[in-house]
Amino acid sequence: MIYKIGDIAREMDVSVDAIRYYDKEGLMPFVDRDKAGRRVFKENDMNFIEVIKCMKQSGIPVKEIGTFIDWCMEGDDTLNDRFEFLAEHEAKLEDEIKNLQENLAFLRWKKWYYKTALDAGTEDIHFLPGTREVDPNERKRYEAELKNNED
Amino acid sequence: MIYKIGDIAREMDVSVDAIRYYDKEGLMPFVDRDKAGRRVFKENDMNFIEVIKCMKQSGIPVKEIGTFIDWCMEGDDTLNDRFEFLAEHEAKLEDEIKNLQENLAFLRWKKWYYKTALDAGTEDIHFLPGTREVDPNERKRYEAELKNNED
DNA sequence: ATACAACCTGAAGTTAACTCGAGGTCAAGC
DNA sequence: GCTTGACCTCGAGTTAACTTCAGGTTGTAT
Numbered sequence: 406m407i408y409k410i411g412d413i414a415r416e417m418d419v420s421v422d423a424i425r426y427y428d429k430e431g432l433m434p435f436v437d438r439d440k441a442g443r444r445v446f447k448e449n450d451m452n453f454i455e456v457i458k459c460m461k462q463s464g465i466p467v468k469e470i471g472t473f474i475d476w477c478m479e480g481d482d483t484l485n486d487r488f489e490f491l492a493e494h495e496a497k498l499e500d501e502i503k504n505l506q507e508n509l510a511f512l513r514w515k516k517w518y519y520k521t522a523l524d525a526g527t528e529d530i531h532f533l534p535g536t537r538e539v540d541p542n543e544r545k546r547y548e549a550e551l552k553n554n555e556d
Numbered sequence: 557m558i559y560k561i562g563d564i565a566r567e568m569d570v571s572v573d574a575i576r577y578y579d580k581e582g583l584m585p586f587v588d589r590d591k592a593g594r595r596v597f598k599e600n601d602m603n604f605i606e607v608i609k610c611m612k613q614s615g616i617p618v619k620e621i622g623t624f625i626d627w628c629m630e631g632d633d634t635l636n637d638r639f640e641f642l643a644e645h646e647a648k649l650e651d652e653i654k655n656l657q658e659n660l661a662f663l664r665w666k667k668w669y670y671k672t673a674l675d676a677g678t679e680d681i682h683f684l685p686g687t688r689e690v691d692p693n694e695r696k697r698y699e700a701e702l703k704n705n706e707d
Numbered sequence: 708a709t710a711c712a713a714c715c716t717g718a719a720g721t722t723a724a725c726t727c728g729a730g731g732t733c734a735a736g737c
Numbered sequence: 738g739c740t741t742g743a744c745c746t747c748g749a750g751t752t753a754a755c756t757t758c759a760g761g762t763t764g765t766a767t
Contacts, residue, residue: 419749420755426756430754441764442763443762443763466753466754467753
């Protein structure tokens, strides 16, 4: 089975132009061409495409992915480099996920803040009396309500 | 308690220039100035700073954060807009986290791939005999090993 | 046979989010 | 009184990752 650039773009969920850009930046040294000069991707190339897609989505810059792919082309001498690269980015991704989960918790508390304000018809319910300053205890009130709903 | 731009930069973990940029882009209409023209952040401003930090880290573009902050300045008429904004980004963030977790799982399988290759001294152990094409069964072998280690 | 969609290249353009440089103000410490 | 560090503005420069444009080739369906 072979694939054309459009198939790859669909598979990676990016534009055809983006694929050409990746290729130009050295992410696809494995790609063949047909006699008209069109890119032809083989079945085994899909392993690389999967790797590139994953790394892109994980926020690894194109140049770094290029380094990794270069190593893949060089053979067994670079096995350790590749392993360390992955281990490093595994750790980074773990951190990022943890951070995003904290951000998500924060967004949820703010959502509660606005839901309750909306129910009351005004944000005043969260302010210190007579001011427009947020009562520092409101967050605790939310956390308590959260715990309460865990039954 | 009041804070200066350097304090805010440290708190948000970005450069002082970045804070000035955010301000210029309309993210900080609440900030006061001292008589020398220096930015002065009040205790209540820290609520906004927290929101901005969270949204930035969640990947929300500066312009969109600006829209949200504008709504905050406008009062109770925009409560619903703000609630919907948060609900929308909550959903996006949930999706992104799910996606990153899948990417993390993929990175881990690739790490296993290279660890085993490293132990064997060659990537050949993952190739179909006589080729340089990855054996499609290798991933299943990894998954099986994963399950096995769950004891 | 001709239209059309899908592919190609090279070069220029775009956008977001900073970053840097030049030139200046101000308060505190020596 | 003078230096130093933290702040200021304005405007230009940078970078990554595409995107768009102009002009051209192919293979297939009507």
